[in-house]
Amino acid sequence: RGVQLSITNFYRSS
């Protein structure tokens, strides 16, 4: 149910 987003959609490499 629904599309699972990824953590990397939100946080970028520092």
Place this chain on the structure above:
Amino acid sequence: MLELRLVQGSLLKKVLESIKDLVNDANFDCSATGFSLQAMDSSHVALVALLLRSEGFEHYRCDRNISMGMNLGNMAKMLKCAGNDDIITLKADDGSDTVTFMFESPTQDKIADFEMRLMDIDSEHLGIPEAEYHAILIMPSAEFARICKDLSSIGDTVVISVTKEGVKFSTRGDIGTANVVCRQNTTVDKPEEATVIEMPEPVSLTFALRYLNSFTKATPLSNTVTISLSSEIPVVVEYKIAEMGYIRFYLAPKIEE
């Protein structure tokens, strides 16, 4: 030279038990601030961030910042050999490709050392910007674990909705639906039994229960859990580690197709 002596060794045992099934390999970073880790699960849906501050160790020597790659399953196997009351010391020499875990019984009549090979792990460190959360929920960690476990027997995903009235956890599956509502409750005997909803702006997000259930393996670390929610960003599930730091789990939401 690295030497970290943790009198309450059981904390490190509990930390490993709470993350070893989520993350296979990770770099532990050691600096003057403390002993920390940041790692994503293999599908990059969840992220764990651990901090054990240097002040929380009885002895903390870290001559220069180092990053030690460890297989968490193997590390957990070694830490399982430490007694719950044991003092645990981590040692590593400069340039060495091993780390030594030393376990001392409280009465000093048994001392064991376990040496583990380190690994080269190519991991990216993510910057997590400060976020303003719409709702912060503080509740007994055992209660949160119970809700996640109960709902996962009905469905795969949970909708967490916060309103002024409280927080609702909802799921649906082939056999039916389930809703659990927790209202703010601060009239309890002990503060750790309270359910508190701070900044209750309406917010509703959907998450995979499989990951939330995995996070609840950290329940033995803290009586309470703090869940921070904001629209369209990952939820943060935080277990504070008394006087030492925290373990935070970030989980990306699911969105409508």
